[in-house]
Amino acid sequence: MLHRRLLLVLAATGLVLAGCATTPTAEQHPPIVFVHGNGDSASIWQSTVWRFESNGWPRERLHAIDLPYPLARDDDGKAQPGRTSTAEHMAYLKAEVEKVLQATGARQVVLMGNSRGGNAIRNYIQNGDGAARVSHAILGGTPNHGVWAIKGFREANEFSGTGPFLTRLNAPKNAAGDEVSGPVKWLTLRSDNNDKFAQPDGVWIGAKGTPTNVTFEGPALKGATNTVLPRVDHRETSFSPAAFEATYRFITGKSAQARTIQPETPVVLNGKITGLGLRPTDPASGNYSNNLPLPGAQLAVYATDAATGARLGNAVHSRTVGADGLWGPFTAQPGMQYEFVVSAPGYATTHIYRSPFPRSSNIIHLRADRPAEADKSAKSSTTLTRPRGYFDATRDKMSFDGKALPGVPPAGAGVSSSKINLSQDDSRPIAAEFNGEKITGRTWPMADGHLVVLELTY
Known part of the structure; x- marks a missing residue:
């Protein structure tokens, strides 16, 4: 039976970081809040932060959060020890954004999330009064249309494309059918075909040969700027040099000057x-x-x-x-x-x-x-x-x-x-x-x- 065959194998996933000597204006370098994925931590953004620093972003404007319990619930509506619901995830992100705005004096932040982190970002902007506090939202490898989309199978899970959580997030926002909320500027980053959680076949979720009803285009959103990064994997949609360059260009409107991480002393x-x-x-x-x-x-x-x-x-x-x-x-x-x-x-x-x-x-x-x-x-x-x-x-x-x-x-x-x-x-x-x-x-x-x-x- 399909329901017995499908096994979800989720991979992932403090205010922090290191900086530079310049003190640009908020408009030049807005604060960025990094949101890790399922099972991960703030540490996963280490090299991404270094790349921003290497291009002049001040350390006090780069913040990676640590969700205390980073794994999603099996059933989003039922309490589960050691795991968080979508509502708890959003509430944590909202509180962290408020801390960053207060600490920096900025009016808005940029949000960048990998995988499940993108779910919290979308939920916060759409349902947590985040639209006025966010200028740009970048989602790397977020399963915006589910890891699977099968009627009757684990639809209470937040990664179900036919479940209530993603169905509400993906509901059309205007006559054009956009799936994103304005006036935030949205960027999705996805692989062409190498993201294990955006596969038409269930090979990576324990059901080889079984259709997931999700395509390689699953992370893309109507109304967003949707960028394809060839051959990157699920995590590299956020943490690779190619992902950084696309993100930097989306935020600033120009290419990054430093393509590699620049060394500093002391470390x-x-x-x-x-x-x-x-x-x-x-x-x-x-x-x-x-x-x-x-x-x-x-x-x-x-x-x-x-x-x-x-x-x-x-x-x-x-x-x-x-x-x-x-x-x-x-x-x-x-x-x-x-x-x-x-x-x-x-x-x-x-x-x-x-x-x-x-x-x-x-x-x-x-x-x-x-x-x-x-x-x-x-x-x-x-x-x-x-x-x-x-x-x-x-x-x-x-x-x-x-x-x-x-x-x-x-x-x-x-x-x-x-x-x-x-x-x-x-x-x-x-x-x-x-x-x-x-x-x-x-x-x-x-x-x-x-x-x-x-x-x-x-």
């Missing part, structure tokens, strides 16, 4: 340490993500050798975080790779290896992790993750421990992490490369409660 980093919730109804079913601080978590930061992942001496920064979860500030050396070691009761000791940071950021969020049940028999477990995009074997040049990425299909961009479990006890380097970005970490023993993450920046 000062900060962010939150967050954890995972256990599903209350069935703890054995696993964890769910949240963006709540994890007070009492401990962090140690080590400079590492780029070739071997070995530590270059003692910790260069350490902290036990308080109620706000903040682990910094920490001044990083330009060009240096780092190992971030997060430990907290009830979690594995999580070793997160990162490539060098070119600029400062206050949204370097770190998540304590727990091992999956299936991985506990391994001697060591290392995950390669790409938060701002997916892996596409036909498009990307990549390797993990010297070979193809386990779990990544031969075509299509639908997987954003890959895991290697080893059966050897020895500690050794483990490296990954993705389109020129290289990270080398070291394996750590699962028996002693360690997990390893190689986290890509780009």
Whole structure:
């Protein structure tokens, strides 16, 4: 049966950030509020913020929000622990916009959302009195016509194209049939055919061969400027260089001068340490993500050798975080790779290896992790993750421990992490490369409660 076959696999998804020396007027550089997607956090906007800064946007006018519970409810109208409704999501965004307007003295903001974040933006502008407070709305990969559009199937979910939430948002606003509310200027960014949540076939939602009744054009909206970015994946509709250039041009009316992220010194980093919730109804079913601080978590930061992942001496920064979860500030050396070691009761000791940071950021969020049940028999477990995009074997040049990425299909961009479990006890380097970005970490023993993450920046 169709209803049994379709399984939704949603991928994603503080006032922050880093800046520049100029002080332009609000008209030149209006405040931008970035809204992450399902299951994500503010940290996913890190490279996008750097690109705006590299083109003169002041740090105090760039704000990425953290929805405390970033996952959508299964049924939007029914309370579900650890998840948010569309109404709660909109209320949170509305409150954050008001904070930004008050802090900056601006009359309006620009809103930029990825995936589910676009749902909150549309809901706020249309139903939350946001039209007067927003000048531009940019939606990257937002499933504006649903991830599926099947009568009778999970229509209470906010991602149903035939459900009440999207039906109301997409109702014609004028005689021309526009789906967007004025006088806001609207831009949608979508892939030509590589967005896993805008597919006519249900391959990426667990139902290969079953029509979703959604097309590649699903994120487009009548009445908006609709831009196609060839071969980008679901997340790259917001976080890729091409998405930045289209967004910058839409807001300013001109092309960005700096096409690459410009380095700065000093590089000062900060962010939150967050954890995972256990599903209350069935703890054995696993964890769910949240963006709540994890007070009492401990962090140690080590400079590492780029070739071997070995530590270059003692910790260069350490902290036990308080109620706000903040682990910094920490001044990083330009060009240096780092190992971030997060430990907290009830979690594995999580070793997160990162490539060098070119600029400062206050949204370097770190998540304590727990091992999956299936991985506990391994001697060591290392995950390669790409938060701002997916892996596409036909498009990307990549390797993990010297070979193809386990779990990544031969075509299509639908997987954003890959895991290697080893059966050897020895500690050794483990490296990954993705389109020129290289990270080398070291394996750590699962028996002693360690997990390893190689986290890509780009």
